[in-house]
Amino acid sequence: xxxxxxxxxxxxxxxxxxxxxxxxxxxxxxxxxxxxxxxxxxxxxxxxxxxxxxxxxxxxxxxxxxxxxxxxxxxxxxxxxxxxxxxxxxxxxxxxxxxxxxxxxxxx
Amino acid sequence: xxxxxxxxxxxxxxxxxxxxxxxxxxxxxxxxxxxxxxxxxxxxxxxxxxxxxxxxxxxxxxxxxxxxxxxxxxxxxxxxxxxxxxxxxxxxxxxxxxxxxxxxxxxxxxxxxxxxxx
Numbered sequence: 001x002x003x004x005x006x007x008x009x010x011x012x013x014x015x016x017x018x019x020x021x022x023x024x025x026x027x028x029x030x031x032x033x034x035x036x037x038x039x040x041x042x043x044x045x046x047x048x049x050x051x052x053x054x055x056x057x058x059x060x061x062x063x064x065x066x067x068x069x070x071x072x073x074x075x076x077x078x079x080x081x082x083x084x085x086x087x088x089x090x091x092x093x094x095x096x097x098x099x100x101x102x103x104x105x106x107x108x
Numbered sequence: 109x110x111x112x113x114x115x116x117x118x119x120x121x122x123x124x125x126x127x128x129x130x131x132x133x134x135x136x137x138x139x140x141x142x143x144x145x146x147x148x149x150x151x152x153x154x155x156x157x158x159x160x161x162x163x164x165x166x167x168x169x170x171x172x173x174x175x176x177x178x179x180x181x182x183x184x185x186x187x188x189x190x191x192x193x194x195x196x197x198x199x200x201x202x203x204x205x206x207x208x209x210x211x212x213x214x215x216x217x218x219x220x221x222x223x224x225x226x
Contacts, residue, residue, distance in 0.1 A: 034212040036152075043202055043216040044144075044152060055214070087152055091211040095166035097142070097154040 002027050002090055006100035013107055018076040021103045023088035025069045032092035035064055035073045038102075039084045047086075048073065075105075083107045109133040109215045111203050116220030123193050123224070129186035129203030129217055136184040137161070140206045142213060143177060143188050145222075147199040156188060160208070171197075193224045 003026040013019055023033065035048040046055040048064035051071055061076040075082055088100040115127040129141070143156040156177040157166045165177055176189040186203050200221050204213040 032210075032212075036213070038152075043218050044204075044213075045216070046212065046214055049207065049210065049212040049214075085151075089152075089154075089212070095154065095157045096168050097157070097211065097213075099152045099154065102151045 001096060002029060002092075002098055004088055004090055004098050004100040006086075006088055006103050008103060009101070010104040010106070013078055013105070015078060015080060015107055017078055018074065019078060019105060021073040021075075021086055021105075023066075023071040023073070023100050025071075025090055028068045029090045029092040031067045032090060033064075033066070033071050034089045034091060036087045036089065037084045038087065044087065078105075078107045080107050109205065111205065111215060111217035113201060113203055113217045113220035116201065116222045118223045118225065119193055120226050121194060121224055124189070124191045125193065125222060127188040127190065127201055127203075127220060127222070129188075131184045131186065131205070134205070137181045139208045140164075140211065141177075141179060141186045142204045142206065143175075143186075144202045144204055144213070144216075145197075145199045146202070146219075147196070150199070158186070190222070193222075195224050198222060198224045 005024045007022045031051040033051045036044040038044040052064045085102045110132045112130045155168045158177045174192045178187045200219040202219045203217045205215045207214040
């Protein structure tokens with residue numbers, strides 16, 4: 001089973017700053033990686049699929065990159081509304097669809 | 109697209125519960141569906157998948173043999189029959205639709221809370 005590892009576990013940034021979140025797969029998953037955002041009390045929301053394609057309605061200051069085993073999610077010009085937990089998830093091959101453990105981003 | 113889960117509640121260890129997910133706003137029979145859960149204060153855990161026609165089904169090891177995923181393509185509904193429930197099954201259960209033909213989870217319901225406790 002492919003294990004997804006995210007880093008860091010959490011971080012705190014000031015409004016206007018940018019962040020880069022990391023996700024590593026224990027074996028190659030090509031570009032079959034998605035990123036989700038989950039705000040407190042809400043369901044997850046798809047941000048990025050195919051490692052770098054923004055989902056509908058996601059602003060251009062959110063970007064994804066990587067392939068194989070190393071992936072990053074970059075968010076620039078952070079706003080308070082970006083405070084959330086961000087998860088990566090692999091979807092190559094067949095299930096199980098494994099998620100990373102999440103990175104909590106606090107904007108304050 | 110709308111996905112609405114129901115059926116959650118409080119159940120004793122060893123008990124059973126059936127969750128439902130009602131779908132609308134898209135052609136139901138074209139998409140695979142999933143159940144994903146989240147224990148209190150924890151991350152996301154995928155637990156079950158069913159293909160668009162119901163011919164392919166997969167489970168996580170944590171629920172295999174205890175949970176059964178099914179769908180009714182005539183009623184645009186997804187189900188999760190949960191038996192022999194354990195304390196560690198407590199959490200919010202989300203149904204999620206894939207993107208067809210890819211398998212990322214494009215749309216999610218708001219979830220239903222399952223609490224297993226004596």
